[in-house]
Amino acid sequence: MPLEIRPSQALRLWRQVHLDLVQDGEADLSARQTAILLTVYLELPPHTVRGLAKQLGVTKPVITRALDTLGKLGLLARKRDEADRRNVVIQRTVAGALAVERLADLVTEHAKEIGAS
Amino acid sequence: MPLEIRPSQALRLWRQVHLDLVQDGEADLSARQTAILLTVYLELPPHTVRGLAKQLGVTKPVITRALDTLGKLGLLARKRDEADRRNVVIQRTVAGALAVERLADLVTEHAKEIGAS
């Protein structure tokens, strides 16, 4: 069964969630960083710099820098692939999992409130 | 009727929309910038720097800088308030309205696909 949502509801949901993220002092992630974070947490491993760059349609340095920042925030971790030492595997972290879970709660919560529009 | 969505669906929706925004070469807006943009387009005018700062729980320079960028992108416009010339009124633009509309379509479209999970 498809998820029914009207454009006006979609926008209100989008705004409310972003408002909460800002107000709660969460890290001010860009769309790119968010896309990377969620891809790592939702798609099956392994995740590499090259793979992410291809999926997002951006260059490799963009991914490297985003990983620098997300790593500094503790939301993701890098590990050398021992099988092929050219590769770097991007891994999840406890803090990252919590942040993603929190985002999911935020969305579902605001979705409930948005019923009547 | 409340909008029913499960956490796993919420995350998939969030990822898909962000992925589209990145892939389509849209401006890489931060959470703060998105919150400002949607607030201006969804809430009743007038919008001022001070009012936005209070709503988002950030300082005034944050709003000023975000308006610099969003203005440069053509998504918002500034105008001096002639009644009280200390104030600046933030206004919508055609390009901004289109971008917001496009975001709404993106969300509703992906919501439809996400039914079975």
Next chain:
DNA sequence: CCCGATCGTTACGGGTCCGTATCATTATCG
């Protein structure tokens, strides 16, 4: 009129990020 309050902007030092080009490291295959 003038003095305090209010508004948005700017200055500052420091961090992040951009795209392009180049790099070192590692793997692969003739």
Next chain:
DNA sequence: CGATAATGATACGGACCCGTAACGATCGGG
């Protein structure tokens, strides 16, 4: 072997953004 390919990181000049503090412009009340 050695040459080539592939991966992720780095250098670069330039742009953006941060938080704190100060600023000029404007309004309003005594």
